[in-house]
Amino acid sequence: LVLFDVARHTVRQHGLTRYIGACLLAGYLWLALSGVIHLAIGFSPDGAIYDAALHTIFVGFVFSMIFGHAPIIVPSVLNVTLPWSRWFYLHLALLHAALLLRVCGDLRGWEAAREIGAAGNVAAFLLFLIVSATAAIRTFRSIHAKTRSKEVRRRGAGRGRSI
Numbered sequence: 001l002v003l004f005d006v007a008r009h010t011v012r013q014h015g016l017t018r019y020i021g022a023c024l025l026a027g028y029l030w031l032a033l034s035g036v037i038h039l040a041i042g043f044s045p046d047g048a049i050y051d052a053a054l055h056t057i058f059v060g061f062v063f064s065m066i067f068g069h070a071p072i073i074v075p076s077v078l079n080v081t082l083p084w085s086r087w088f089y090l091h092l093a094l095l096h097a098a099l100l101l102r103v104c105g106d107l108r109g110w111e112a113a114r115e116i117g118a119a120g121n122v123a124a125f126l127l128f129l130i131v132s133a134t135a136a137i138r139t140f141r142s143i144h145a146k147t148r149s150k151e152v153r154r155r156g157a158g159r160g161r162s163i
Helices: 016-041 047-077 088-108 110-160
Strands: none
Touching: 016 047, 016 088, 047 088, 047 110, 088 110
16 A cells, blocks of 8 residues: 555645545555554453554544545445535544544543543534535535526427417
């Protein structure tokens, strides 16, 4: 991933391509951090540091991949248009900021940071659903309005020619 993944190049592009690249690279960083934590503590399933190691994988890496691939996968699976917008960065930033807070809380023993970080991660996922659904609904309404407008114009043009 460090040497050959396309995300290093796509993050320099614009729009959806940059967003996907940013999601992938952020996910890779969380995956690497999880590896470092596991190497440091071993694979002992106990305590807050183990919690940090698991959350860096299952929240940081996995949700970065979900966020990054959703604009491509969701339209294919659900047959809806999901246009990218800059609002997608909002849930991505919240995810990583909240996870960073949570992991710092795990590593330093700050219970309040862990709880706020966990709530922030839930909020990021809910925001992802809201932003994605809003984008899909707006596009659906826009397409439906254009189709309806064309139909009204077509019907109106035919009325003048009736005998």
